[in-house]
Amino acid sequence: MSLNYNIIVGLEIHVQLATRTKMFCGCELEFGQPPNTRVCPVCLGMPGALPVMNKAAVEAAILTGLALNCTISRFTKWDRKSYYYPDLPKNYQISQYDLPLAENGYIEIPLEDGTSKKIRIRRAHLEEDAGKNTHTLGNFSAVDLNRAGTPLLEIVTEPDLNSPSEVRQLAQELQRIVRYLGVSEADMQKGHMRFEPNVNLHITQDGQVFKTPITEVKNLNSFRALERSIACEVNRQLDEFLATGKTLQIGNKSTYGWDDVNQMTVLQREKEEAHDYRYFPDPDLVPVAVSDEWLSRIASRLGELPLAMQQRFVRDYGLSDYDAQVLTAEKSTAVFFDAAVRCGAQPKRICNLLTQTGLKLANEKQTTVDALGISPGRLAALANMVEAGQISATSATVIFETMTQTDEDPAQIAEQKNLLQKNDAGEIEALIEQVIWENQKAVSDAKSNPKKAKKAMGFLMGQVIQKSKGQANPKIVAELLNRKLMA
Amino acid sequence: MSDFQTALELRDAIAAQHCSSTQAVQQMLNRIEQVDPTVGAYLSIFADRAIQDAKRIDQKIAAGQPVGPLAGVPVAVKDNLCTTFGTTTCGSKMLEHFVAPYNAHVIERLQAADAIIIGKTNLDEFAMGSSTENSALRKTVNPWDSSRVAGGSSGGSAAAVAAGLCAASLGSDTGGSIRQPASFCGVTGLKPTYGRVSRYGLITYGSSLDQIGPLTRDTADAALLMNIIAGHDSRDSTSASESIAVKPDYLADLKQPINGLRIAVVPTLNAGAEASVQNAIEEALKVYQSLGAERIEITMPHFDYAIAAYYVIATAEASSNLARFDGVHYGYRSPNAGNYIEVYSKSRDEGFGPEVKRRIMLGTFALSSGYYDAYYVKALKVRNLIRQDFVKAFEKADCLMLPVSPTTAFKIGEKTDDPLQMYLADIYTIAVNLAGLPGLSVPCGFDAKNLPIGLQIITNAFTEDKLLRIGQMYQSVTDWHKRNLPL
Numbered sequence: 001m002s003l004n005y006n007i008i009v010g011l012e013i014h015v016q017l018a019t020r021t022k023m024f025c026g027c028e029l030e031f032g033q034p035p036n037t038r039v040c041p042v043c044l045g046m047p048g049a050l051p052v053m054n055k056a057a058v059e060a061a062i063l064t065g066l067a068l069n070c071t072i073s074r075f076t077k078w079d080r081k082s083y084y085y086p087d088l089p090k091n092y093q094i095s096q097y098d099l100p101l102a103e104n105g106y107i108e109i110p111l112e113d114g115t116s117k118k119i120r121i122r123r124a125h126l127e128e129d130a131g132k133n134t135h136t137l138g139n140f141s142a143v144d145l146n147r148a149g150t151p152l153l154e155i156v157t158e159p160d161l162n163s164p165s166e167v168r169q170l171a172q173e174l175q176r177i178v179r180y181l182g183v184s185e186a187d188m189q190k191g192h193m194r195f196e197p198n199v200n201l202h203i204t205q206d207g208q209v210f211k212t213p214i215t216e217v218k219n220l221n222s223f224r225a226l227e228r229s230i231a232c233e234v235n236r237q238l239d240e241f242l243a244t245g246k247t248l249q250i251g252n253k254s255t256y257g258w259d260d261v262n263q264m265t266v267l268q269r270e271k272e273e274a275h276d277y278r279y280f281p282d283p284d285l286v287p288v289a290v291s292d293e294w295l296s297r298i299a300s301r302l303g304e305l306p307l308a309m310q311q312r313f314v315r316d317y318g319l320s321d322y323d324a325q326v327l328t329a330e331k332s333t334a335v336f337f338d339a340a341v342r343c344g345a346q347p348k349r350i351c352n353l354l355t356q357t358g359l360k361l362a363n364e365k366q367t368t369v370d371a372l373g374i375s376p377g378r379l380a381a382l383a384n385m386v387e388a389g390q391i392s393a394t395s396a397t398v399i400f401e402t403m404t405q406t407d408e409d410p411a412q413i414a415e416q417k418n419l420l421q422k423n424d425a426g427e428i429e430a431l432i433e434q435v436i437w438e439n440q441k442a443v444s445d446a447k448s449n450p451k452k453a454k455k456a457m458g459f460l461m462g463q464v465i466q467k468s469k470g471q472a473n474p475k476i477v478a479e480l481l482n483r484k485l486m487a
Numbered sequence: 488m489s490d491f492q493t494a495l496e497l498r499d500a501i502a503a504q505h506c507s508s509t510q511a512v513q514q515m516l517n518r519i520e521q522v523d524p525t526v527g528a529y530l531s532i533f534a535d536r537a538i539q540d541a542k543r544i545d546q547k548i549a550a551g552q553p554v555g556p557l558a559g560v561p562v563a564v565k566d567n568l569c570t571t572f573g574t575t576t577c578g579s580k581m582l583e584h585f586v587a588p589y590n591a592h593v594i595e596r597l598q599a600a601d602a603i604i605i606g607k608t609n610l611d612e613f614a615m616g617s618s619t620e621n622s623a624l625r626k627t628v629n630p631w632d633s634s635r636v637a638g639g640s641s642g643g644s645a646a647a648v649a650a651g652l653c654a655a656s657l658g659s660d661t662g663g664s665i666r667q668p669a670s671f672c673g674v675t676g677l678k679p680t681y682g683r684v685s686r687y688g689l690i691t692y693g694s695s696l697d698q699i700g701p702l703t704r705d706t707a708d709a710a711l712l713m714n715i716i717a718g719h720d721s722r723d724s725t726s727a728s729e730s731i732a733v734k735p736d737y738l739a740d741l742k743q744p745i746n747g748l749r750i751a752v753v754p755t756l757n758a759g760a761e762a763s764v765q766n767a768i769e770e771a772l773k774v775y776q777s778l779g780a781e782r783i784e785i786t787m788p789h790f791d792y793a794i795a796a797y798y799v800i801a802t803a804e805a806s807s808n809l810a811r812f813d814g815v816h817y818g819y820r821s822p823n824a825g826n827y828i829e830v831y832s833k834s835r836d837e838g839f840g841p842e843v844k845r846r847i848m849l850g851t852f853a854l855s856s857g858y859y860d861a862y863y864v865k866a867l868k869v870r871n872l873i874r875q876d877f878v879k880a881f882e883k884a885d886c887l888m889l890p891v892s893p894t895t896a897f898k899i900g901e902k903t904d905d906p907l908q909m910y911l912a913d914i915y916t917i918a919v920n921l922a923g924l925p926g927l928s929v930p931c932g933f934d935a936k937n938l939p940i941g942l943q944i945i946t947n948a949f950t951e952d953k954l955l956r957i958g959q960m961y962q963s964v965t966d967w968h969k970r971n972l973p974l
């Protein structure tokens with residue numbers, strides 16, 4: 001019996017847009033506030049209150065659609081999706097049904113082997129979020145409507161993902177994109193990005209193809225949970241197929257929840273409920289026409305996307321894929337890095353300074369590298385001093401830190417702190433003569449005892465640098481010492 | 488001072504200090520105490536508040552301070568307009584004790600005009616009905632014959648003006664709810680163009696049809712009220728922008744007749760009304776002809792489908808608009824509910840009356856999967872055809888004249904067992920809402936039972952100024968609108 005299978009995953013993604021106010025009212029989006037304090041008649045669904053579209057949310061959605069290479073609808077509208085639930089005050093959600101804001105795009109995701117893959121985007125539409133039900137009052141439930149009316153962008157991919165790691169890569173890439181665009185904080189723990197994968201397998205057994213029933217997985221609040229849940233579903237579906245032979249049929253889609261404690265998917269709903277949402281155009285809102293002028297104004301905010309930037313750093317600056325990825329994880333780092341390189345410094349030197357010192361400092365201060373108080377030009381100057389051998393890598397770290405506190409340029413700091421390396425061969429040679437004179441035993445070991453030569457050499461180097469008060473350039477010391485001992 | 492002074496007369500008398508607002512309000516309150524137990528126009532009276540407001544206005548006038556265009560004049564508003572004072576019941580058990588957290592746009596405008604809001608008037612539950620018999624809270628009778636209905640759904644607002652229980656009032660019109668009770672009670676009623684008056688704070692029945700408008704003693708008062716309530720409001724997305732539809736001063740040219748007025752009539756339609764109504768309309772047309780108007784006979788080929796289309800669109804919107812009344816957040820909650828599903832089902836079952844339930848069920852059905860295209864989409868097509876009928880009519884004529892209702896006020900209880908018969912009586916008013924046009928009802932005679940008859944005048948969108956001038960032409964040469972109740 002021969003058996004192999006393909007993993008088929010499509011994603012339904014909700015991205016919470018970081019607009020100042022809600023989708024259809026003026027309430028500010030602030031989280032962690034006391035229940036029902038960020039509400040008004042509109043988002044409370046009070047009788048007679050009417051929704052007014054938040055233009056900034058539509059622009060953020062269009063911008064994201066453009067970044068996902070979608071066609072932007074030039075005419076769209078708002079529809080009501082009806083269902084009863086206590087966290088939905090109007091008992092309908094304002095959404096977009098048959099005319100989504102964006103469709104037919106793709107997202108290019110980096111793969112672990114350094115290549116990339118295009119995943120097709122079916123559609124992206126805007127809608128309002130519901131509130132939250134809590135069940136801590138015994139016989140009663142409580143409803144907090146602070147979140148009700150928050151703008152959500154729902155993105156639906158085609159089932160083009162074929163492994164758990166691809167799913168994670170897409171999620172991380174999408175996070176990077178929306179953060180680059182500044183349209184979402186995209187924090188999964190905080191529910192800013194919610195992923196609901198639809199998973200099944202195409203199993204080829206003895207030349208025949210079988211499709212397993214699709215499952216939808218919910219409650220995923222980390223990239224790790226997302227990736228693991230897919231792996232779990234693959235194993236579970238394979239086992240189930242081998243045990244029962246069950247295949248995909250209309251209506252046998254089921255819902256599984258992710259149990260993070262036991263690291264497994266758990267059945268939540270056996271059969272898909274036959275919902276009739278009774279969609280119809282919301283008569284309280286007017287359709288949205290997207291003019292050429294408006295669209296191009298939004299498109300001008302697009303900028304270079306993270307993967308393109310990452311690829312450019314590898315191609316044009318000769319960085320490793322790993323370095324390029326670290327630098328492009330956050331837009332502020334990437335842009336700062338790029339600016340420093342353009343000031344005329346070796347990219348790898350700047351990369352090292354940023355990844356080894358800059359990001360660490362930014363992290364300690366809970367800020368970004370561009371907010372450390374150092375200009376790209378000064379960083380380039382620092383990198384050039386390392387490159388020229390004027391300072392050591394260790395000194396560079398000290399100077400970097402000092403630069404965040406003072407307004408002096410790196411050369412001034414190096415001088416004040418006596419961190420300039422001695423590159424003058426004559427001066428260093430004099431020190432070497434002195435050290436050789438004072439350490440005859442080590443000199444003979446270095447010259448003629450193969451067992452101790454390396455250690456002795458290191459000792460002599462150390463003595464020279466110590467005598468220079470750490471300012472002798474180690475590269476030059478090693479070179480001159482070697483020449484002396486060989487003579 | 489007379490109980491039947493117009494709002495303009497009363498305003499001028501108060502401004503000239505011929506009488507005080509306090510006196511006027513007190514006299515009105517006394518009359519309400521005397522007459523309203525029989526008429527049943529009001530659901531709530533704000534006696535103390537009104538007297539306080541009146542005193543404040545009197546002080547302002549005495550001090551020579553500037554006051555608003557309705558300063559000191561007692562007005563009534565339909566109880567589906569949200570007010571932070573008193574309750575906003577919609578004539579329903581569902582909202583019997585509901586206090587709105589905000590004021591409707593028109594309430595703010597009345598207050599800014601220094602009007603005295605004396606009370607809130609009865610209506611068919613959620614404005615669904617043509618007789619005010621569907622109010623769950625009170626029975627309203629026709630002031631001309633207490634065995635007959637006042638019309639509906641703004642029956643309380645019409646009866647209050649007719650009975651001298653306020654100087655003017657506001658109602659709302661979704662399918663004739665201002666014009667028909669105005670006609671039954673012998674007052675002037677204007678349904679403005681859709682979008683002319685903000686719906687913010689009007690408890691929604693059919694969002695794409697609802698419009699707030701005045702019920703008054705004559706066209707001048709209607710113009711005065713339009714000056715106060717019309718105009719753009721950013722809180723209502725369907726409110727017309729004043730750059731597209733300029734808001735004129737409705738009083739400025741009111742007394743200027745329209746030269747060469749061309750009146751369209753639809754003989755086949757008029758033939759459906761009872762003889763007394765047909766005769767009164769013919770007499771009114773003769774008055775206009777004597778003023779130099781030209782009579783043009785036209786057809787409105789799709790008028791016959793208006794009722795069917797209306798009862799699909801209005802109920803579809805209502806089924807969704809009224810979903811929020813669920814006992815969870817506000818309003819009536821059944822004490823018999825054992826779980827959250829029962830909170831919904833029992834609260835709605837016990838809180839809504841039979842006509843509201845009937846329309847919710849009709850609308851839910853029309854929007855259901857599998858029926859949506861056959862009902863809702865088809866109704867929208869009919870709506871478009873009806874709009875086209877009007878476009879063609881206004882190519883030939885300045886206005887269309889027809890009856891408001893096929894009959895005069897009918898007996899209380901006469902049609903309550905036959906909802907379809909009740910719906911069919913809306914034949915002359917409904918098309919105007921479907922087309923979003925302004926419609927005016929002016930008194931044009933009495934039948935043999937001494938019941939008022941109304942003439943309906945319809946003009947093109949956003950031409951209320953012209954419409955009121957046409958009405959004024961008639962009222963300047965007739966005195967039907969000045970016939971007061973035999974006391």
Ligand SMILES: [Zn+2]
Pocket residue numbers: 022025026027038039040041042043044149
């Ligand atoms: Zn709000």
